Amino acid sequence: MTDHPPNQKEVESTGVADQSRSAGDIVRAFLRLDIYDQVRQLQALPAPDAADLIKQLPREQTVELLQRLSRAAAAAILNERPSNEQADLLGDMDREAARAILAVMDPREAENALALGRYPDDVAGGLMAREFVAYPQSYSVGQVVEDLRFHATEYRDFQVQYAYVIAPEKKLVGVLRLRDLLLADREVRIGDIMIRDPLAVSDSATLEELRAFFEWHRFLAVPVINAAGELVGVVQRTAVEEALSGRGESDYRKAQGIIGGEELRTMPVWTRTARRLTWLVANIALNLLAASVISWHEETLVAVIALAMFLPIISDMTGCAGNQAVAVSMRELALGLVRPQEVLRVCLQEAGLGIINGALLGVLLGLAAWAWKGNPYLGVVVGAALAINTLLAVTLGGSLPLLLKRWRFDPALASGPILTTITDLFGFLLVLQFAQGLLPWLTRIH
């Protein structure tokens, strides 16, 4: 008894030596074509080859290409991919396109993809493959080996590392490693050599929980159980690692303000422009808001024009100091070392560091200002402003990602802009207010 649709997906290469060298080049060459030539080339390839090529492209690219292909060609390519990828790709398409492609896909493939599509991408249910091998515990090792041998070609696709042992109603009762099958006598019942009460994860387990699981256990895959206790799929270690690495990279780009997906230089220039502009236009508004503080203090600034040189410096320095704290918090959140509720602890830890760094940087910039302009009071103004604003920036930078996560915003996206707007605003205010207070001393020598 096996528990999967019988179909033929990609088969492990048996090894032509120079294939590995050319693979990267093929993809690189393909990605340099414009999108129309890419579509033409995919349409011309046999579906298995097109599927091999497409799996190496960035996901956004794949989705766009599949939507531009004929429905039949897109369905044929998707039939070649495992169910979790089918679900991911269909989920990213327009509703209409996804429905049209599903209609012409292999019905069993379509059913699997639909079942997975009901899960979010980043839980076990969304990351699992529905293709696995399962047997009842009354089977003997010999029977299992017979079945494996009989279905050898199709099982190649499943990345079979384990076979599962199930009771009636698909209840998972054990795991068989291929190794154990290999080393056991053929007459033995698999119920006797299986690992009992095997570890499994719920279909709602989060990516963080899966990361922790695979960090602790050296398994290559873990079975997934739904709320009814049925074995519904298998999450491969590699699927979790891909999801994590994709998320880390995408956080990095979000922090750089590349919003709305991943850019490739082969995309049409208008698409790229629009993606980058989204964030830049919002940034102009935030900048005008922060800089309006300067506009209120124009008299002070005219009186002590040397300050104008230090305003951009304070803006940049405190932005950097705060972004360092953001980066540390983002990493600790990703590694699960800090929880969103622990804002207070992080604030205190950052405050200690902020006082030291702020004092040192303040003295440094103060001395530079004094030396340059020959006025010690100018040094006091910019040094004190930098010191206080650094303390504010690191405390805020450390806690913002936690707060945003608690309030269900994306910390990678929002931390930077919020932080720098606030630190600019306060930085300018501190410099100009201090200068207003010390105006007689600042203008006397200058």
Next chain:
Amino acid sequence: MTDHPPNQKEVESTGVADQSRSAGDIVRAFLRLDIYDQVRQLQALPAPDAADLIKQLPREQTVELLQRLSRAAAAAILNERPSNEQADLLGDMDREAARAILAVMDPREAENALALGRYPDDVAGGLMAREFVAYPQSYSVGQVVEDLRFHATEYRDFQVQYAYVIAPEKKLVGVLRLRDLLLADREVRIGDIMIRDPLAVSDSATLEELRAFFEWHRFLAVPVINAAGELVGVVQRTAVEEALSGRGESDYRKAQGIIGGEELRTMPVWTRTARRLTWLVANIALNLLAASVISWHEETLVAVIALAMFLPIISDMTGCAGNQAVAVSMRELALGLVRPQEVLRVCLQEAGLGIINGALLGVLLGLAAWAWKGNPYLGVVVGAALAINTLLAVTLGGSLPLLLKRWRFDPALASGPILTTITDLFGFLLVLQFAQGLLPWLTRIH
């Protein structure tokens, strides 16, 4: 005949159901201890448990802890880890500490670690494990199964997915999948069921080459061959994925100016301070350099004080626009979609986008300046400066990572500071020079 030291490393858990839930908590709790308590706790644990714990910590943390443990305890823990991790950790230690620990390690473990230590971390030789299973092709399936059965406990550690078939002088001639062993008759010679001329990588293959290899092939591991054609180790897919994900994350942090390694808030505050200050102090100097442009133009600025508000805006906006281009280039470099020599192509592609984005943002900021200050010439000055500087920033931002990589600097580290210093300098210069040229019109209405 087997080709590895007989020792007992970690053994796959057979599954206590709540272990997975508590694993993350244990690590989290451990990481919150101060370093002295961490050392005390590690010293108290049996070596296999300490090794299980330590493998989940960030690498810098592990290195620091191992150096603070007694040499005997550190050696006992390292004996439990695979050879590639041993080599990585020892390589990151002080020379003295590494030598002292190697002296008390299991001699075979120490020999393997030393052999791997000669390779850089990010080539196949540095990522491979030297533990693998190999047999001559005259062996029968039955003999191989006997050997596997006899050494079952120790082979558990090797993550054995494949057995290798070797000719005299350790020349790799074939690969056996466990699956093929399972499905074959016991009398068959392994030479007859092995995959001939198997794919292998050179010990000098780079991380990028390995990424391309595993993207193209669904193998779990690939054998590694040295210059003499001998089979010297096996690179696991997971080792490559870990290295890539670690590098991506570390690039992200480097771009944020957290230099000198990875920070955790449990580290002593002085360590954290020092790490962050390195970059901030350098940044003050770069900022002073850029802002000195403002100092040369103080008369212009006093005459048109409204400009002071727009200087930080132009600095921030062009920095952001340029960093977006840096992020795209860093990603395309990492994915192997662009080569360091292709500076000209990238420049042209960025220039097109820079003209569009620059024009749009320039018009936007120009209109805002006009509306705010009621002077259309002010709008022209800041708008034109922003437009031109945006074009400069994206062209420079797109090409800098390629140039730095070509000149063998780390693009993640250096791109940001160099870019923003140059764009600040030119941004300030453009605004203030344009203003100087249009001074009569700027002061007339204002």
